[in-house]
Amino acid sequence: MVRIRVLVVDDHRIFAESLAAALAAEPDVEVSAAGSGPAALRCLERAVSEGRRFDVLLVDADLGGHVPGSRPAVPVQAGNEEGLVDGISLVAGVRSAQSGVRTVVLAEKDDPRRAALALQAGASGWVAKDCSLSRLLTVIRGVLRDETHLPPALLTGVLRELTAARKHRTESERLVESLTPREREVLRCMVAGLGRKAVAERLFLSPHTVRTHMQNVLGKLGVHSTLAAVALARRAGVGPADLGPAGRIRAEETNSA
Known part of the structure; x- marks a missing residue:
């Protein structure tokens, strides 16, 4: 049996x-x-x-x-x-x-x-x-x-909820696609819960440059806070940045700021 x-x-x-x-x-x-x-x-x-x-x-x-x-x-x-x-x-x-x-x-x-x-x-x-x-x-x-x-x-009710979620996901994906490769990397760091200083260290950028990227991300996504940006990113299927065993993200030269 x-x-x-x-x-x-x-x-x-x-x-x-x-x-x-x-x-x-x-x-x-x-x-x-x-x-x-x-x-x-x-x-x-x-x-x-x-x-x-x-x-x-x-x-x-x-x-x-x-x-x-x-x-x-x-x-x-x-x-x-x-x-x-x-x-x-x-x-x-x-x-x-x-x-x-x-x-x-x-x-x-x-x-x-x-x-x-x-x-x-x-x-x-x-x-x-x-x-x-x-x-x-x-x-x-x-x-x-x-x-x-x-x-x-x-x-x-479940079908209605899933349909609405799919619509929101599509809209969120469209907004995320408007980001540059570097801005998407910054967004993934935000999803991982990293602050401005930590993002700067992991992407080898200055805090000022990271601040500019974060402001651009919020503006393009049409939100006013990091929490709202993270929620939208998750709806779009954006996962957290992979910090790797060394705890740093090796950004490609083509994506350099």
């Missing part, structure tokens, strides 16, 4: 243990539980090292008590405990670290915006916490067949 390995991730211990016990009663399901995002990533790493990968993660949408969407969720790598503040961030981190693992978000209530965020982060399903065990098992087996599962009442 092929067993399905499931990891329940929820910081409410009683709920996690109850759900794990209910799922473990199924003859083809093997269940473990974790009480936080970092603990979940450690479980995933350990399972890989033992040659016993998990198949499905059931992740609490309210993991850590943070409301997703109030700031950009930052995908995290296995072994890094920074940025794991909510269930949807964990979904993104798992997609980055172990793309073969399917994730299903468990939520207290239906929320089209948050469900859309979960799908964008890489989730394969959104399920109410109070759904029946048979429904949850259907979803678990379905996502392993590459199906996407949403409550019927959420479909219209």
Whole structure:
């Protein structure tokens, strides 16, 4: 019998243990539980090292008590405990670290915006916490067949949210494309959380030159703050600068200021 390995991730211990016990009663399901995002990533790493990968993660949408969407969720790598503040961030981190693992978000209530965020982060399903065990098992087996599962009442709202997000992404991409190569490099440093002095050191530029580039970036993107520029960059798919093992960005001569 092929067993399905499931990891329940929820910081409410009683709920996690109850759900794990209910799922473990199924003859083809093997269940473990974790009480936080970092603990979940450690479980995933350990399972890989033992040659016993998990198949499905059931992740609490309210993991850590943070409301997703109030700031950009930052995908995290296995072994890094920074940025794991909510269930949807964990979904993104798992997609980055172990793309073969399917994730299903468990939520207290239906929320089209948050469900859309979960799908964008890489989730394969959104399920109410109070759904029946048979429904949850259907979803678990379905996502392993590459199906996407949403409550019927959420479909219209989620499609509307995804359409709006796609429109915003297209507009953001157009604005980012208006930047020069050097300005895009500065923007990536801003996304990485670097201040003006740190950007100057890593791009081998003067602080004054970096200040000018940052002002140009804000002007071309039509925003008035670094936080707004970073949010727009993330919508456009711009990731943080790769600082490399030496902690510096080697800018190409053709991009020199």
